[in-house]
Amino acid sequence: MEETIGRAVQTAASRARQTGRPVLASVVLPLADRLPGGAWAAAACEALGSEPRVVMVAPDGGPALVGFGVAWQLTAEGPERFETVRRDFSRLAASAVRIAGDSAQDGEPGTGLVAAGAFRFDPERPVDPGWEGIPDAAFVVPRLLLTWVAPSGPVYLTVNVPVRPDTDVETAVARASTEARALVRAMQVAHPIEPTWEGEGPEGQAPAAAGRRWEADHVVPDGKDAEVRRWQARVGLAVQAIRQGSLDKVVLARSEEVRATGPFDLRQLVRALAGQCSSSARFLLSFGTARGQGWWVGASPEVLAACRAGTELRTVALAGSAPRGATPQEDAALGESLLANPKQQAEHRWVVEAVREALAPLAASLEVPQSPRLLKLPYVQHLCTPITSRLRPGRSLLDVVAALHPTPAVGGHPREAALRWLREHEDLDRGWYAAPVGWWDAAGNGEFWVAIRSARLWVDDGGGPIRATLFAGCGIVADSDPHDEWVESALKLRAMRQLLAQAGLLGKAEKEEVGARRAAI
Numbered sequence: 001m002e003e004t005i006g007r008a009v010q011t012a013a014s015r016a017r018q019t020g021r022p023v024l025a026s027v028v029l030p031l032a033d034r035l036p037g038g039a040w041a042a043a044a045c046e047a048l049g050s051e052p053r054v055v056m057v058a059p060d061g062g063p064a065l066v067g068f069g070v071a072w073q074l075t076a077e078g079p080e081r082f083e084t085v086r087r088d089f090s091r092l093a094a095s096a097v098r099i100a101g102d103s104a105q106d107g108e109p110g111t112g113l114v115a116a117g118a119f120r121f122d123p124e125r126p127v128d129p130g131w132e133g134i135p136d137a138a139f140v141v142p143r144l145l146l147t148w149v150a151p152s153g154p155v156y157l158t159v160n161v162p163v164r165p166d167t168d169v170e171t172a173v174a175r176a177s178t179e180a181r182a183l184v185r186a187m188q189v190a191h192p193i194e195p196t197w198e199g200e201g202p203e204g205q206a207p208a209a210a211g212r213r214w215e216a217d218h219v220v221p222d223g224k225d226a227e228v229r230r231w232q233a234r235v236g237l238a239v240q241a242i243r244q245g246s247l248d249k250v251v252l253a254r255s256e257e258v259r260a261t262g263p264f265d266l267r268q269l270v271r272a273l274a275g276q277c278s279s280s281a282r283f284l285l286s287f288g289t290a291r292g293q294g295w296w297v298g299a300s301p302e303v304l305a306a307c308r309a310g311t312e313l314r315t316v317a318l319a320g321s322a323p324r325g326a327t328p329q330e331d332a333a334l335g336e337s338l339l340a341n342p343k344q345q346a347e348h349r350w351v352v353e354a355v356r357e358a359l360a361p362l363a364a365s366l367e368v369p370q371s372p373r374l375l376k377l378p379y380v381q382h383l384c385t386p387i388t389s390r391l392r393p394g395r396s397l398l399d400v401v402a403a404l405h406p407t408p409a410v411g412g413h414p415r416e417a418a419l420r421w422l423r424e425h426e427d428l429d430r431g432w433y434a435a436p437v438g439w440w441d442a443a444g445n446g447e448f449w450v451a452i453r454s455a456r457l458w459v460d461d462g463g464g465p466i467r468a469t470l471f472a473g474c475g476i477v478a479d480s481d482p483h484d485e486w487v488e489s490a491l492k493l494r495a496m497r498q499l500l501a502q503a504g505l506l507g508k509a510e511k512e513e514v515g516a517r518r519a520a521i
């Protein structure tokens with residue numbers, strides 16, 4: 001290992017001295033042939049005692065990435081944020097020294113040069129204090145990166161070393177090798193963490209736990225009347241604007257502030273994330289804010305764009321929601337009526353059409369099913385249309401992300417009218433909520449998800465309990481009912497409340513509910 005890292009750093013140092021600019025040395029090493037599913041979380045929890053900077057786990061057995069430290073940072077501001085980080089990353093990759101050591105495969109998805117991070121939803125909206133100092137695009141190339149190409153497939157370790165013209169090669173190699181060895185040792189003793197509950201039953205099967213059907217009186221907490229009224233008034237305004245013809249659909253979001261009642265342990269949070277619904281992409285990013293240390297976590301069911309080898313493209317239209325039923329019969333009936341509901345179908349169709357339109361110049365041969373299917377999650381079921389295609393030559397995943405965001409699943413239709421309406425009426429800075437979160441690599445692979453079912457956690461500089469802001473939104477169309485939309489948003493917030501409860505951050509009542517769910521499954 002040390003020899004391979006040494007070779008890469010030595011070459012990068014010569015290149016850096018020649019050009020007078022920093023160069024990244026990147027080495028990919030196979031770590032083990034096979035490690036059981038769930039081990040990605042163990043690595044993050046046990047390794048080094050240092051906290052992971054990024055955790056990104058694709059749904060349903062896609063690649064899982066756990067990154068430590070920062071070798072390179074890519075940031076950008078403003079509407080051009082997608083193009084800026086794409087260009088900066090391409091430059092970085094063009095000058096980098098890359099070695100796939102031993103029997104490591106060059107170009108395995110999510111190995112080597114990988115940038116992981118998040119974008120701001122709307123750079124044109126004024127920034128609230130909670131998001132102050134956080135760039136509109138914030139990506140890192142981690143110093144150490146563990147990649148599970150598939151849950152029980154090979155595991156790779158990438159070591160990235162930034163090398164400046166004046167870097168002392170010996171010191172840089174020794175440091176990188178020591179860090180890498182410590183991580184490998186930690187991995188050997190790490191115990192895989194299996195998900196504590198998978199969250200959803202197989203499609204068509206009703207969830208086993210009682211109480212999954214959240215009626216309005218369960219989800220409207222005491223003392224929140226004023227908030228409910230404010231929300232309903234805003235939904236009313238949106239419906240009015242739609243009926244007057246200024247837009248067809250707008251997705252209205254709200255947030256919920258929670259103060260932790262238990263101590264914060266990042267390992268617990270990562271464990272809880274591992275236990276989240278496996279048909280959602282799990283992500284965790286740690287970042288510094290003006291207020292102190294922060295984390296951005298979520299379990300999103302919505303793929304914005306995923307790409308393999310620079311060509312194969314996958315996205316999904318996800319919009320239209322119903323609760324889960326308490327019995328298989330009720331669950332199936334709720335699903336059937338969602339599929340047959342013209343309001344929900346219209347809400348969904350705007351997304352499918354917008355995806356078609358946005359992809360037309362970027363991708364060829366779009367495959368779009370005639371009608372949506374159901375995606376069943378622990379508390380809600382959605383209308384879902386998976387879309388596949390091939391990128392046209394010269395186009396990149398970041399071009400697709402820029403073109404798709406925000407889809408009418410999180411913004412509205414027409415896009416610009418919806419964004420203008422939101423800037424004026426939504427009393428919330430979404431920050432990274434509902435914006436693309438994900439990673440891409442130098443070999444044309446990458447995955448971006450829409451950061452819904454997400455929460456921002458932070459601890460003030462002075463210490464004290466962790467605070468969390470949970471986000472959820474609902475698509476509003478001409479015949480939306482403000483009360484139903486409140487219930488729907490409360491159901492969506494449940495995913496993150498459960499996560500916080502499982503991480504030991506929320507109180508007894510939430511924990512008991514999780515306990516009941518586990519017992520029932």
Ligand SMILES: C=C(O[C@H]1C=CC=C(C(=O)O)[C@@H]1O)C(=O)O
Nearest residue numbers: 319320321409452472473474475
């Ligand atoms: C905006 C969110 O959900 C979107 C994704 C699926 C279904 C949605 C809906 O039915 O409104 C939303 O478009 C959210 O969860 O915060």
